[in-house]
Structure formats: structure tokens, C-alpha cells
Amino acid sequence: TVVALRTMATTVVATELERLWGRLDGLTPEQQVEITSTVRRVADKLLHEPTVRVKEFAGRAPESSYAEALAELFSLDRAAVEAVTRAGDKS
Numbered sequence: 241t242v243v244a245l246r247t248m249a250t251t252v253v254a255t256e257l258e259r260l261w262g263r264l265d266g267l268t269p270e271q272q273v274e275i276t277s278t279v280r281r282v283a284d285k286l287l288h289e290p291t292v293r294v295k296e297f298a299g300r301a302p303e304s305s306y307a308e309a310l311a312e313l314f315s316l317d318r319a320a321v322e323a324v325t326r327a328g329d330k331s
Contacts, residue, residue: 241294241310241311241316242291242294242295242310244310244311244316244317245287245290245291245310245314245316246287246291248314248316248317249283249286249287250283252283253279253280253283256279257275257276257279260275294310
């Protein structure tokens with residue numbers, strides 16, 4: 241579920257950056273790289289503490305309850321969450 245949450249965040253960041261590039265003319269490639277890096281860092285920092293806590297909670301209680309809570313809170317695609325969970329179980 242943490243992977244699904246981070247995947248969703250990456251998709252949102254990419255979509256919003258594409259919208260931004262369409263509205264801002266005249267940015268240099270260097271400026272675009274800097275803006276992209278900054279937005280990604282912000283998303284990573286916002287997700288860091290919750291994902292660390294979810295991993296801690298998963299070690300103390302049935303993982304499914306926290307996975308379900310994350311999926312519900314962030315409207316994660318249930319099929320994607322299940323696919324990622326199954327892939328993690330195989331490794």
C-alpha cells in the first residue's frame with residue numbers, strides 16, 4: 241500500500257507538472273528541472289512520515305487493517321493495491 245500511495249503521488253506530480261508547463265511559457269530546461277525536483281521533494285517529504293508510521297504499525301498489528309485504512313484515506317485503486325501487495329508477497 242505504501243508503494244501504491246507513492247505511485248499515486250508520482251502520477252499526480254507528473255500530471256500537475258505537465259499542466260504547469262502548458263501554462264508557463266519561456267522556462268528554460270534548467271528551470272523546468274529545478275521546479276520538477278522541488279515539487280518531487282515536497283511530495284516525498286509529505287509522504288515520508290506517514291509511510292514510516294504505516295510500516296511501524298504494520299509490524300505491530302495485522303497489516304491489512306493499515307493497508308485498508310491507507311487505501312480508504314487516499315482513495316487508492318484497490319486493484320493496484322492488491323497487485324502491489326501480491327507482488328511483494330512473492331519476493
